[in-house]
Amino acid sequence: MTSFAIIGHLAHTNADFSLNDLPGSGGRMDILCRCVNTSLFLSHDLRRDVACYLVLCGGPVPPKTIRFSGDAVRSLSPDERSAGALIKKALNLPAGSKFRDAAPGLSVRNGGLAQLMTEHVFGVLDEKGTDIRTAGIIPDAFLLSDHLNFTQDEELQVQQCPRFSVGPECIHADHTITIVHNELDRRRCGWK
Amino acid sequence: MTSFAIIGHLAHTNADFSLNDLPGSGGRMDILCRCVNTSLFLSHDLRRDVACYLVLCGGPVPPKTIRFSGDAVRSLSPDERSAGALIKKALNLPAGSKFRDAAPGLSVRNGGLAQLMTEHVFGVLDEKGTDIRTAGIIPDAFLLSDHLNFTQDEELQVQQCPRFSVGPECIHADHTITIVHNELDRRRCGWK
Numbered sequence: 001m002t003s004f005a006i007i008g009h010l011a012h013t014n015a016d017f018s019l020n021d022l023p024g025s026g027g028r029m030d031i032l033c034r035c036v037n038t039s040l041f042l043s044h045d046l047r048r049d050v051a052c053y054l055v056l057c058g059g060p061v062p063p064k065t066i067r068f069s070g071d072a073v074r075s076l077s078p079d080e081r082s083a084g085a086l087i088k089k090a091l092n093l094p095a096g097s098k099f100r101d102a103a104p105g106l107s108v109r110n111g112g113l114a115q116l117m118t119e120h121v122f123g124v125l126d127e128k129g130t131d132i133r134t135a136g137i138i139p140d141a142f143l144l145s146d147h148l149n150f151t152q153d154e155e156l157q158v159q160q161c162p163r164f165s166v167g168p169e170c171i172h173a174d175h176t177i178t179i180v181h182n183e184l185d186r187r188r189c190g191w192k
Numbered sequence: 193m194t195s196f197a198i199i200g201h202l203a204h205t206n207a208d209f210s211l212n213d214l215p216g217s218g219g220r221m222d223i224l225c226r227c228v229n230t231s232l233f234l235s236h237d238l239r240r241d242v243a244c245y246l247v248l249c250g251g252p253v254p255p256k257t258i259r260f261s262g263d264a265v266r267s268l269s270p271d272e273r274s275a276g277a278l279i280k281k282a283l284n285l286p287a288g289s290k291f292r293d294a295a296p297g298l299s300v301r302n303g304g305l306a307q308l309m310t311e312h313v314f315g316v317l318d319e320k321g322t323d324i325r326t327a328g329i330i331p332d333a334f335l336l337s338d339h340l341n342f343t344q345d346e347e348l349q350v351q352q353c354p355r356f357s358v359g360p361e362c363i364h365a366d367h368t369i370t371i372v373h374n375e376l377d378r379r380r381c382g383w384k
Contacts, residue, residue: 019212020211020212020273022271022273023269023270023271030270030271030272031270034226034229034270037226038367041363041364041367042361042362042363042364043339043361043362043363043364044339044362045362077215078222078223078226078364079214079215079222079272080222080271080272080273081212081214081272131383131384133383133384134384147235147236166374167374167377167378167383168377168378168380168381168383169234169235169373169377169381170234170235170236170237171233171234171235171370171373172233172234172235172270175230175233175370175373178363178367178370178371179370179371179374181361181363181367182358182359182371182374185359185360185361186359186360188360189360189361191323191325191359191360192323192325192326
């Protein structure tokens with residue numbers, strides 16, 4: 001099982017954003033939608049052994065966490081609107097302290113990074129980390145930030161986590177997930 | 193200069209598709225929009241030395257080719273709608289046999305793969321190709337297909353091109369572009 005958690009620092013925590021304006025009205029929800037895509041999609045298939053956690057930290061009731069489970073999710077297409085529509089569906093459900101299913105493979109709860117940190121041993125994806133290609137052991141859970149840096153409080157929470165870099169350029173979160181998957185695929189299949 | 197060309201087998205060749213339904217009304221235009229994203233975007237920057245060619249082969253007047261140039265394009269954001277809006281703008285311009293500018297860094301012409309093949313020495317990205325990590329020399333122009341396989345006619349046109357694979361799994365075109373960029377970035381910067 002591989003997990004990706006992405007912190008959306010401005011991502012809205014209710015469903016009042018527009019699918020026609022995911023970047024503006026959703027608080028850069030477009031980034032999180034693309035992270036769902038790169039976490040879960042193979043060509044004409046889904047990565048069944050992957051979970052994608054979106055940590056929404058924007059108004060009005062942060063934080064909330066939405067989980068997409070590759071083994072169960074339905075009605076998810078690769079386009080941003082499709083993931084966005086499911087995020088709205090999850091945010092329409094009253095959230096409690098435990099994950100509640102909004103649809104197959106889609107669940108939501110209150111709480112953010114602090115709770116996730118008690119459940120996963122994350123590797124943080126960060127430009128200053130160890131090159132993931134040369135790393136001996138790679139974790140099975142990865143934490144990324146959206147277009148903004150980790151806050152000071154988040155940095156404190158993750159300061160003990162190992163850090164991994166995917167390459168020399170500073171790239172988008174969703175692109176980073178693609179490269180991590182490629183490294184994991186190669187190791188699993190005996191490619192160099 | 194690095195170039196990516198993506199064949200959109202069903203992608204509409206006029207501007208009558210809806211930004212609210214890029215997959216359906218646009219003939220899987222969402223795929224091409226994501227390929228523009230992964231070809232051109234760095235975090236908070238653009239890859240200035242990259243051109244992305246979209247070869248639109250759907251109705252009503254195929255083929256047309258749209259070029260996004262990273263060194264000149266403006267008003268392009270990472271979300272699918274942003275690239276889709278620029279594609280519509282390009283398709284609203286009457287196209288001739290040569291590229292005409294629809295906006296800075298955005299141009300369009302009639303013609304498709306056959307003409308591009310006279311201008312670039314493509315490496316084809318294909319699951320059966322040589323592993324790009326172990327390949328001695330990598331070209332600077334890459335050709336990909338969308339969610340459909342190359343047609344028989346296209347296969348004939350590219351049969352002399354070297355083929356490269358990015359990994360053991362069959363993945364989306366836009367994800368493939370991300371991994372090619374990572375390999376090129378690493379080689380340019382002396383990473384393994």
